[in-house]
Amino acid sequence: MKTIIKTDKAPAPIGPYNQAILAGDTLYVSGQVAIDPATNQVVQGTIEVETILVMNNLKAILNEAGFGFEDVVKTTIFLSDMGTFAKVNEIYGSYFTGNYPARETVQVSVLPKNLNVEISVIAFKG
Template sequence: MDKIVKRIIATKTAPEPIGPYSQAVVADKTVYVSGCLGVSLETGKLVDGGAKEQAETALTHLKNVLRASGSNMNNVVKTTVFLQDFNDFPTVNQVYKEAFVRNFPARSCVQVAKLPMGALVEIEAIAVAGEN
């Protein structure tokens, strides 16, 4: 049986986890990125503004975690976007289109009752590592 390589990803360019989980885990050539929130690295609190600003910050953190794992936004194959209020969908969708400019990944987007820290947006991803 082949041995599978599992690597835990931790980077200072994204907020530290607020619970018992990793920023990302690489299993063989698949990268599983935990949900990213719009948290300021400087304050550890949600960024000022609304869903737009939180989505922009969450996607920046996602990019940074992917980079630390040896991947990038072009290698993302699936995302899940969690919204506290689905009325924010058009705003978040516009920010999302600026982050993923071609070969869009598969995506689910759902409204949830509550997100950690009272966030309005959380974004998780699955990507492949290496050259694409």
């Protein structure tokens, strides 16, 4: 069974996709960027400001589906500049309490809306 997850506490999709899909016990959350869910406007600031907003958007989607960061098993982080990795990693890590998920981090040439960080997650409750 597949369920579409949607919340107004995270940005509306900017294309033909959903915020998240719950398939059985697994939640697939689309990549989130620094868009303010209240205004659906891009928030360009420091990498710290963008990362906090991205993580809060992910949290809102996870919570809407009845999940939390403790249920995340896999993340993917896309950065426009690998030089920001340490700052992103510090903020990212603060949302988890041990039992960290598997992860990859890659630098890409451009992200949607010319932002600097995008993160997607997969969560599981079994």
